[in-house]
Amino acid sequence: DIDDVGHKYHLELVLEDILDKDSTVNCTAEVLYHLPNKNLPPDVQFTIEGELKNTDEADSMFYNRIKSLEKELVAEDIPDSHGNVAPEMEPVRLLAWVASGYVIWQNSTENTKFQLAQIKHVKQVKRSDEYLEFDYRILLHEMVSQEIIPWQMTVLWHPHHGVQVTQ
């Protein structure tokens, strides 16, 4: 409890690579939730012990595949009702997951627990520069209220420049 500021939490956690469950990395973090009236997203500081896996090959493959598409990528319902995701859509889904992490962070309070529930619609937006741009309509699930919240996010990505989310 920090008077006039908010609540600070000190965390020790383990990060697990979703694509490789055996690959884990220790992490320590400090999260500061501001007072509700300030309407600020929580401050997060973290340190990772060791290095994250190199993903250059998979990144390039995805990047080149999208760049070489004749028509801009469009897809709906990822995953579908039965939980299926077409293999070529997996990277699109992972990108949404990362980007939704940013959205979730910006909208989290001590009383929320968000998860990405589904991508309703994704549309690639043509760009003249080297970035890839995707327009996503996603559904977030909030655990406490059990609400399903639709959200629109525009995501920019490049293998060397990482992910950027503009809402």
Next chain:
Amino acid sequence: DQVLHIVPETFQQVQHLQHLCSTLLLDLWKPLLPEDIWAGEDLHIRVPAPLVQDVKDSLDQHMISYKVLIPDVQELVDQSMPRESTSHRQVPEGYVYTQYHPMEEIYQWMTQIQKSNSELVTQHNLGKTIENRTMYYLKISQPSDRTKKIIWMDCGIHAREWISPAFCQWFVKEILQNYKSDPKISRFLQNLDLYVLPVLNIDGYIYSWEKAITFVQDRLWRKNRSPHMNGTCYGTDLNRNFNSSWGSIGVSYNCSSEIFCGSGPESEPETRAVAQFIERKKSDILCYLTIHSYGQYILTPYGSTTKPPSNSEELMHVAEKAAAALMGKYGTSYEVGPTSLILYNNSGSSRDWAHMIGIPFSYTFELRDKGTHGFVLPHDQIQPTCEETM
């Protein structure tokens, strides 16, 4: 066959599309009639496979842009409807437990299960849903001269948690397939009767399946389908509708919320059907289980207060053993504890109510996963989830 999405821009385009639809007898999904095609409005047409290229060429020639909404209609149909749906073979061999099934098939499955296991299984009417559908439960009981204690398990109180009814069906199958050969199960049945309600919120479950092919589906529907405010708003959260500190905490009084607790405790016919039955049998019921997803929790009472239940040590001990056994199978970890401490506050839950009326062991299971897929758990996880939970 493919379904194309077109938004005609000009009147000429509309005319051409109408011409195409009527001469080739194309299947209009939206709108229903060619005369309802308008510029600026969405058009969805299903084109039979042999005509796909010709239609696309014609659209290109007339500078009409299109998108392929469904690249393979047959594939989608196959995916959403299990192949075994018309099988009359003896369950369990014919029924595919590793696929999600629509309510129609679950009704058929129940009838089949009773028919092929009549020495052990009887099907009973519990009551009706708000949309007038019959709620059936299965009673698995080995004939004996003494009255046995009861374990009750219900699944599918929340429509979108598809893995839950899948688990109830799996559970029944496992018991029936192995009660003769597995000493643990046969001992179980010597001393206990199992009552299984595979889908509690039938209307909601059906609603979450509806329109699975035309993309106008609410796969993430949670509540039942009771109408409120003159039909402008639907659904009560059945797990906030029981008479356990009803309406006090962790609910909404607004129909538009996912946790709307209803107009009063047990206002919903589904809640009443379950509550009346359990109330009648409560002196014989040893354990009440209600299956949900997702989160990987075994939750003990209460959600409405942090005050521990009278037998909390025993409740926790049993739950912890269950979680350890579960983890032993595939390493899946489940958190154990009272809802109000490890998850959130809620009142009106069936689990709290069961304990409050005197049922000593009352648990909510939140099955896989932890959010990666959430409610839309892929069907290839049905088997491991069910095996470990078993």
